[in-house]
Amino acid sequence: MTVTVARSVPEALQALAADPPPEVLAGGTDFMVEVNFARRRPEAILAVSRIDALGQWQQSDGQLRLGAGVTYTQLLEPPLAELAPALAQAARTVGSPQIRNAGTIGGNLVTASPAGDTLPVLLALDAEVELASAQGTRTLPLEAFLLGPKRCARRPDELLVAVRFPAPFGRQEFVKVGTRNAMVIAVASVCVVLDPGTGQVRIALGSVGPTPLRARAAEAYLAEQLVPQGTGPTATSAFELRDGDAALAEVRRLVAEAAQPIDDHRSSAAYRRHAVGVCVARALERLLRPAPGAALGEVAA
Amino acid sequence: MRYELVVNGTPREVDSSWLGESLLYVLRERLGLPGSKNACEQGECGSCSVLLDGRLVCACLVLAASAVGAEITTVEGLGGEGPEDLDPIQRAFVEAGAVQCGFCTPGLVVAVHDLLRRVPQPSEWEIREAISGNLCRCTGYGRILDAVQRAARAFAEQAVTR
Numbered sequence: 001m002t003v004t005v006a007r008s009v010p011e012a013l014q015a016l017a018a019d020p021p022p023e024v025l026a027g028g029t030d031f032m033v034e035v036n037f038a039r040r041r042p043e044a045i046l047a048v049s050r051i052d053a054l055g056q057w058q059q060s061d062g063q064l065r066l067g068a069g070v071t072y073t074q075l076l077e078p079p080l081a082e083l084a085p086a087l088a089q090a091a092r093t094v095g096s097p098q099i100r101n102a103g104t105i106g107g108n109l110v111t112a113s114p115a116g117d118t119l120p121v122l123l124a125l126d127a128e129v130e131l132a133s134a135q136g137t138r139t140l141p142l143e144a145f146l147l148g149p150k151r152c153a154r155r156p157d158e159l160l161v162a163v164r165f166p167a168p169f170g171r172q173e174f175v176k177v178g179t180r181n182a183m184v185i186a187v188a189s190v191c192v193v194l195d196p197g198t199g200q201v202r203i204a205l206g207s208v209g210p211t212p213l214r215a216r217a218a219e220a221y222l223a224e225q226l227v228p229q230g231t232g233p234t235a236t237s238a239f240e241l242r243d244g245d246a247a248l249a250e251v252r253r254l255v256a257e258a259a260q261p262i263d264d265h266r267s268s269a270a271y272r273r274h275a276v277g278v279c280v281a282r283a284l285e286r287l288l289r290p291a292p293g294a295a296l297g298e299v300a301a
Numbered sequence: 302m303r304y305e306l307v308v309n310g311t312p313r314e315v316d317s318s319w320l321g322e323s324l325l326y327v328l329r330e331r332l333g334l335p336g337s338k339n340a341c342e343q344g345e346c347g348s349c350s351v352l353l354d355g356r357l358v359c360a361c362l363v364l365a366a367s368a369v370g371a372e373i374t375t376v377e378g379l380g381g382e383g384p385e386d387l388d389p390i391q392r393a394f395v396e397a398g399a400v401q402c403g404f405c406t407p408g409l410v411v412a413v414h415d416l417l418r419r420v421p422q423p424s425e426w427e428i429r430e431a432i433s434g435n436l437c438r439c440t441g442y443g444r445i446l447d448a449v450q451r452a453a454r455a456f457a458e459q460a461v462t463r
Contacts, residue, residue: 001320003366028362029344035321036342036361042321047367073356096434097412099344101356102363182433183345 002044006051009132012159015046017134021156022046026069027102029095030111054106054161059083064167068106068160073097075105075118084165086124086172086191090117093176096183106160109145112152112211115186119146120206121174123214124191125165131158139164146211170195173283176206177275179266187267190255190279194239194287199226203280208259208272218254218280221247239288248284252277304369308332309378315365324368325349325360328375336376336407340436347435350408351375357415359434376407379414389459390414393452394445401439409435413449421460422453 004022006012015022022044025031034040048054054069057080064083066075072091074080081088094100094117108116109129119142127142131154142163145153154160174191178184189206201222203215225247229238241247261272303316308328315331323342328334328351338348342361349360352374360375380388387395390413400406409432416423416431423431428449437445 003320003364005367005369025364025367028364028367032323032362032364033343035364036323045320045364045367047364049367050370095344096347097415097431098347098350098357098359098434099362102344102358182430 001042003047004045005047008051009053009159009161012046012048012051013132013134016157016159018044020044024048024110024159026107026110027071027104029099029103030107030113048159049102049104054104059167062166062169063164065162065164066105067162068109069104070106072100072103072105072118076100083167084121084125084172086121086174086193087118089172089174090121090176090189090191093117093174093178093181093184093186099183105163109163110152110154110160112146112148112150114149114210114212115189115207116212117176117186117189117206119212120189120191120204121172122163122165123204123212124172124193124202125167125169126202127163127165129160130162130164131155132161133158137161143214148210169193170197171287173286175279175283177279185266188259188261188272188275188279190276190283192280192283192287194226196228196239199223199228199239201226203255205255205259205276205280208261208276210260213258213260215255215258215280218251218258221254222251222284225251241284241288248281251284252281255280302366304366306332306365306368306373307371308334308373309375310372318365320366322365323361324351324353324363324365324373327365328360328373334375334377338404338407340404344434345436346405346408347412347432348405348408350411350435352411352415357412374411376411379410388414389455390417390448390452393448393455397444397448397451399440399444399448401437405435405437405439409437409445413452416449417453417456421456423449425450 004015023042025045025047054067057066072094075091076088108118128139129145171194176186176189186207191204193202201219205213225241226239256273256277259273259276261269263269337360340346340348344359344362351360354371380391412435
């Protein structure tokens with residue numbers, strides 16, 4: 001067995017050009033569990049956790065580009081928490097401080113667990129991932145990257161280097177249900193992103209399908225239902241639902257219908273279907289309140 | 302395959318090990334530092350908490366060979382050798398009666414070090430969140446919370462007298 005500790009992206013890509021390529025180790029929060037329990041015996045490991053560039057992020061032209069090595073701890077602290085609030089909410093529900101210090105957004109993406117907490121948020125933000133190899137770099141929309149449970153479109157010779165999405169963007173809420181607050185894997189989760197400029201809504205569901213899912217029927221219905229509160233100079237970023245509570249019930253129904261849950265050791269499919277509806281209702285109730293100051297809501301238009 | 306780790310400020314050579322070993326395994330079995338405890342080996346229990354380049358992590362989830370050149374601090378690096386040389390956090394745990402079987406204590410002491418360095422006067426909620434990754438099956442956490450508050454006060458007093 002060999003271990004290569006890369007210090008730069010080019011160095012990592014060079015190592016990945018080997019045949020066969022080494023297995024990529026980032027924060028280790030999934031990979032090392034498999035090694036510790038002898039479920040994985042890699043011939044060669046490429047450790048990327050010491051590549052400083054992967055832990056950095058840039059914001060320009062309304063886009064946020066997060067290096068794949070950005071940790072959950074980085075995501076839940078300002079300024080990232082202000083640029084991508086739902087991602088911060090999701091990061092805060094991951095594991096414990098120890099796990100959040102080690103685990104990375106790139107790891108969450110490549111592991112491609114149906115329960116990956118950042119994935120519904122990234123899907124609702126229409127994120128794209130950057131995959132680099134010795135041959136060059138390609139960009140994929142998240143829906144084309146996530147293929148199934150623990151399956152993604154990364155080739156063995158590629159390194160996921162970054163994820164990009166608009167930020168700051170609209171108003172955002174992430175809600176997750178699990179068996180307790182800390183150290184819990186999601187039974188169901190929802191991210192709702194509302195663009196106050198256009199009144200468009202995007203809803204993504206986690207842990208209720210082979211990959212995170214968009215609830216497009218619910219999105220279309222909501223776009224018809226959202227009415228801005230006040231107009232002209234008194235306009236706020238608060239919205240009302242045209243049909244009030246009946247509309248909320250219909251969104252819950254459409255979201256539950258969009259879910260494709262399974263029975264497993266964490267939850268029954270029936271409970272997941274119920275929980276995902278509860279999550280979307282809670283997220284919407286928060287979003288329909290007036291924005292907490294202009295910080296997030298007003299910027300996107 | 303040989304490599305060197307810097308543990309508690311001292312370079313230590315790791316020899317004839319399998320390269321897939323976790324930092325926890327290397328600390329305990331190769332370097333004779335059994336303070337970090339081995340329980341779950343999957344990052345759930347926090348009993349192997351160490352500081353890696355100043356970040357609180359579970360040593361069981363760190364590939365030891367990937368930590369070459371990093372600064373590793375274990376519970377052994379926080380206090381001195383004997384009962385007289387306890388650091389203020391260890392002393393607070395003793396004084397508050399926060400130790401029962403003691404298995405989770407080293408991990409908690411390291412986690413509380415990390416907390417008080419970042420947040421010198423934490424609220425109860427900040428304490429609860431900071432130790433949410435450290436499982437204790439004996440105490441019910443009441444006295445652990447007491448110990449953290451006691452340690453925070455001790456640090457504050459130390460800062461005043463200095």
